[in-house]
Every structure is written in C-alpha cells, then in structure tokens.
Amino acid sequence: MNATANAWDMEVDVLVIGAGGCGLTAAIAAHDEGASVAIVEKREQPGGNTALSTGSIPGAGSRFQRAAQIEDSPATMVADLLRITGEHDLGQVSNTLVAMSAELCEWLVDRVPARMSLITDYCHVGHTIPRLHAPTSRRGQDLMDDLLAGVAARDIPLAVGNPVQSLLTSETGAVIGAHIGGKGVESSRIKAGKVILACNGFAGNRALVSEFCPEIAGAEYFGALGSQGEAVIWGRELGAGLANMGAYQGYAAVAYPHGSLLSWTTIEKGGILVNAQGERFGNEDLGYSGYARLVLAQQGEVFAIFDEQMKAIASKEEEFCELVNLGGVKSAASVEELAALFKLPADALVRTVEAYNAAASGQGQDPLGRSKFALAPLQNSYWICRVTPGLFHTQGGLAIDSAGHVLKTDGTPIPNLFAGGGAAGGISGREGAAGYASGNGLLTAIGLGYLSGRAAAREIQQARAV
Secondary structure: OEOOOOOOOEEEEEEEEOOEHHHHHHHHHHHHOOOOEEEEOOOOOOEHHHHHOOOOEEOOOOHHHHHOOOOOOHHHHHHHHHHHHOOOOOHHHHHHHHHOHHHHHHHHHHHOOOOOEEOOOOOOOOOOOOOEEEOOOOOHHHHHHHHHHHHHHOOOOEEOOOOEEEEEEOOOOOEEEEEEEEOOEEEEEEEEEEEEEOOOOOOOOHHHHHHHOHHHOOOEEOOOOOOOOHHHHHHHHOOEOEEOOEEEEEEEEEEOOOOOEOOOHHHHOOOEEEEOOOOEOOOHHHHHHHOHHHHHHOOOOEEEEEEHHHHHHHOOOHHHHHHHHOOOOEEEOOHHHHHHHOOOOHHHHHHHHHHHHHHHOOOOOOOOOOOOOOOOOOOOOEEEEEEEEEEEEEOOEEOEOOOOEEEEOOOOEEEEEEEOHHHEOOOOOOEEOOOOOOOHHHHHHHHHHHHHHHHHHHHHHHHHHO
C-alpha cells in the first residue's frame, strides 16, 4: 500500500511485526545495536510457536559443549543438515545460521539473559552430536518468558492486540511502515526505517496449506493460533519471491485426545508405532516430523508403545510427566495386557513386538528398515499412548538472504523489509517433512531474529553517518 509522507502516528527506527521468539529476539538485537524499536502483535498475548515448542536451539561448537567435552563444529552440523534436507532454496542462509549458532546460544544466555543449558542425554532427530540448548523444563514458554523479560528490561514498547492491516510503501516501492488497526483497535500508522516480519507461518491457513503442502493438508493443526500466512500474502503483493514452500514440520505422535506432545524420546530410544491392526507401518528412524504423513495415511487409530527404560528418560520432560498424570499414557505387565487396554488384536501385537525385538537384538534386519534401536528390545513393563498426527508449522516462506532481507522474484531486495521465523523460508528442505531436524524451527526463528535485528539497526546507523 502506497503511503504519503504525513499523518504518522508514531515513528521508530525498527518496527517488528509479531511477538514470538523471532520478533522478541529481533527487537532485543536491534535495540542493543542502538536502534529505537517497537513490537506489534495481533494476538492478545505474545508467544507463537516458540511458546509451544521445547525451546531447543542447536549450537555447533558452543562453550557449553566444550565444557561437556563434546567436540562439534559448524562443518559437522552443516553435513548433518544437508544429509536430511538435500539441496534447497536457502542453502547459504542455512550455512550462515549454522556458522553463528554457537554465538547465538551464548548470546541468549549472556545478553538476554535466557536460562538455557546443553542437552546431553541423547542426540536429537537429524543430529549426530548433542548440540541442542534448551530450558531445563524443555518448555518453549520458559524461553519466551526470558525474552519478554529482556524486552521489558530494555523498555521496548510491545503492543498486543494490534493487528497489522498492511505494509506501507513509498512511491519507489520501499517499505516505510505499517498500517495498524482492527476490531476494537484504533487505526494508526507507524513509520519505520526498517520493518521486520516475524509473524509466523501459514500452517493455520487451510487454503495455503492445500496449495503448498497438500500431503499434510488433512492433518489437524496443533501450532500457534494466528499462523495465517500474512507475510506470504503481503510479500506476494510486493513482488517477493518464495522459498521452500512445500516444507513443513509435522509431529507423528500428538497424544489423543489430550492434544499434548508425546515425547519422541519414547520412540527415539527404542519405542514403536502400531496401527489399529497391531502392526508397525514404517521406519521410525524417519523422526517425528517425517513420520507424520505415514501416521496420517493409516486413516485409523495409531498407538505408541515403549517400555519402562524409555519412559524414565522421557520423564525428564515436564509435558510428558503431565501427560502421564492425566492418564494419557497407560502401562501393562505384558503385551497381551497392553493390547487389551485399547482392544487391539493381541496375537498380531505380540507378533509385531516379537519381530521387532528380534531385529533390535541383532537377529536379522528389521523388515521396515529401522537401524537405530537404542534401548530396545522392548522389555520390563510396557507403556502405550494413543496418538494422532499433527501439522505444527510450515517451513516455507518469503525468500531471504543471509541477513534476513526479503528478496523479490528477481533476487533483488525489497528496500527496508526483513523476515525471519515462520514468515521466511526455512532450512528444512524444499518439500515434505523429512528434512526437519530438531531445533530447525527455532534456529530460523531466533537466529534470523538475531541477524535481521542487528542488520536493520546497523543499516540505519550507516545511513545516518552518510
């Protein structure tokens, strides 16, 4: 939307649209580089998908890894990601994020400050080395609380319940601000030297999901409310390019009907997923994201099965403990008793577990191709949870460069416009969910917030110095 040079209600160096992890990080980073900053959020409270996550961010070569005597490097992490994502539209962005990932984790702890530590219990999906840094609770809300405290300590204005109606542009097509308004909100116009889009993805927009991610369009959406794809819509209007639009993060094991995540640790450490016939239907090594479409394809009830050892490790996560306390996870002394809990065919389930245990014990190959059995074979007391697949967030969005500048379809930047998090293209491959490694979502959210906030503030300072 073209704007005239008058009638501004507020002026600021950097306007951040969206108060999730990306937006709050961008605001803090820009502020600490000397810029005046304001944040607007359409929902009544901050959060986004960061609040619903485990708060885990990969950092390759961090001082926390060194303290734990874990050897890692950006080159190793790049190789890990490339192995599962393949070549995609934002390879250079991915490499940049990996290169500064250790710096990012240390900055969060030292400067925000955020209460995070290195997870050393096991390697997460897609990683060959323990490199995820997260709150002790493994709750993204704790990370959000720390970011919000960082924003408040810096006196950065944060206005919730203030939806952006449109971006405002000059006659030459440069973004110069935003029009704010909506039901119950007085319309206003904010002038900004730089605008950072941090307003989540499009997973809550059925039409856009069907257009770009049709294989998961039938799954229930479990991500943050408000992921309606405004950034994609505004970007298209401005001639922006799109990147990796077919990629998404799914979750294969949302506890049903509770709606909370069954910790994938239960599967990664040796558990299995079976259908209503008591049979496995895929290779669980695909990970929680890539496996989601296989669960969706069952078109019937699906169950996660694991044992006491696996439950003990998952019990380090608060959300899992809450699920157990709510009765979402049930136990039995034998496979037959386990089957009876949900009226599964006992004979079939016994055969499934026996065949799986044989493969896990080295008595032949797993017919479904699984090779990582961790604590399996299944033994001792057994546990079961009814699960459903979910779509959590999209991994495609606006085309960007390594500083977060939004790019037109011809590859040139749209002046003054940045994007990060769900608004920007992700680093999880071009399409599907198999390219999603644990922490990819927050690496692009927090990482691009950090990069774009710093870049926006520095560009403003450079312009003033001319």
